[in-house]
Amino acid sequence: MNAGMDDLYREVILDHHRSPRGAEKLAAHDVEASGKNPSCGDEVTLQLGFDGERISSVAVLSRGCAIATASGSILAELAVGRTLAEVVRLAETFRGHMRGDIPELPDALDTGDLEVLTGVRRFPARVKCALLPWLTALEAVRARGQGRAVGVSTTEV
């Protein structure tokens, strides 16, 4: 590949895109949020189920490009077992990193495959694709905090 395509479409990303984790609707969930990027039409719906304070099940239903789908799949992997506060910290750190405010993803956050999305920063038009599921997760947390079962966000960055 060329022109930075191997940075953008790394094998790990393509793998997440081909077999996205958490792509099945949950039989039962505690909160659901959907987000979309109005300029390109990408959509994602996120469902979270809880066991006490911790997230026990995640569905990320993506209708978008490989970057958005892979990012959602990575989110599904990383969210299970974390508390809402931990997910917020992870999402905000990732957002700061993708927008160039945070130079490195801290190892302490246990960011898993998120690191492979770093290459997307070279393609400013695609950053919103990588962020879509994460900003939708922040909306889900907001909805949960306000006692709503459904959140909707329009996500443009």
Next chain:
Amino acid sequence: MNVERHACLPGLAGADPCQGQQGDCVRCGGIFTDRFPVLRRSINGHKLVYLDNAATTQKPESVIAAEARYYRRHNANVHRGMHALATEATELYESCRRRVALLLGVSRPEQVVITGGTTASLNLAAFGLSHHLNPGDEILLTEMEHHANLVPWIALARREGLLLRHLPLTADGGLDLGALPEMLSDRTRIVSLAYTSNVLGTINPVAEIAAAAHRRGAIVIADAAQAVGHLPLDFAASGVDLLAFSAHKAYGPMGLGFLVGTPDALARLEPVQFGGEMIDTVSLDEATWAEVPHRFEAGTPNVAAAAAFPAALDLLGEAGLERIRTHEIQLTGYALEALKGFDGLTVYGPDDPTRRGGLVSFHDERVHAHDLAQLLDARGVAIRAGHHCAQPLHGRLGVTATARASFGIYNSHDDIDAMVEAIAYAREVFA
């Protein structure tokens, strides 16, 4: 690909066979390709293949030079200036109006309103006609409209309590004319539709629809953004009352558009922008409007763009719109054939390239449109991906995004070959 390279498709119904002269044929290359400096660029190590002409066309050297020349030699505000530069600027501005009238076969230049673009023209048409409308009146649009011909009407309908109706599509991406009689009612006041769809490519039977609408007493408006500069278009023959288009999709500069109208329609239109240039007399409490078209041209217009657009019209005249149309039919036919070679790739709009403008939208089930556009860009091929400002149409097609290749005079079969090779490459990446 099983398409014979450089097949000229002379057998297409309605298309003249190619003359086969150097520079006059898609076999030999595009028309006047060497006059467009940006096409000499390399992108990501590949020769730029520009296939996003429905978004904006590239500009020939002559247009770029004319705009620069305006600022170097003539720059002044238009109308009422007594000095030489103001006189020259006014003459350049008004000569653009005359040239557009000539292009569309309009007898009086006063029938041409100069605006900032198609969107501005359609907003002027919608809101300028609003005082003729009453709650419950109906506006008929179609399911294939660009947001520029949807959203002004949505806003107006909300404000005035109007009912919006939409002429449905046929399975092959045409308008369902069978539904027209029931869609037109005694309350239909305005019919507004795309001349050429920016997604499906369909060239609509505007004159036929206009005749039916006129029998009901409705005003008919055409969004001709994808038509002007791409096919011969006579305003009177189109049958519409108002026709909107942009210069920048016809090889001219950005920030310039037109609303062309019949004298009757323009007389019914109220100004929607108020200020300098558009008045006759003004007191502290009262104002009267200038004559048509100046009453619709408040404020300082884009004189530089108006001064430059005639250079684009010269180019269109030199090439000949019949020949440009034939060229685009050949390119479209070639692209349709080539894309058929990919299984799992759906092309939208009519099969027959003579029923289409020079653009092809498609959905590849293997590679999302955004990824496709990104990977094509890595090969220097510029296409567009997304909803192309036509979300309702994409909902109707059952997809959130499509990829679109759209052609200009400078494109050739080689450009489409480059796109096809790049699609194959994108599919490899995603295999």
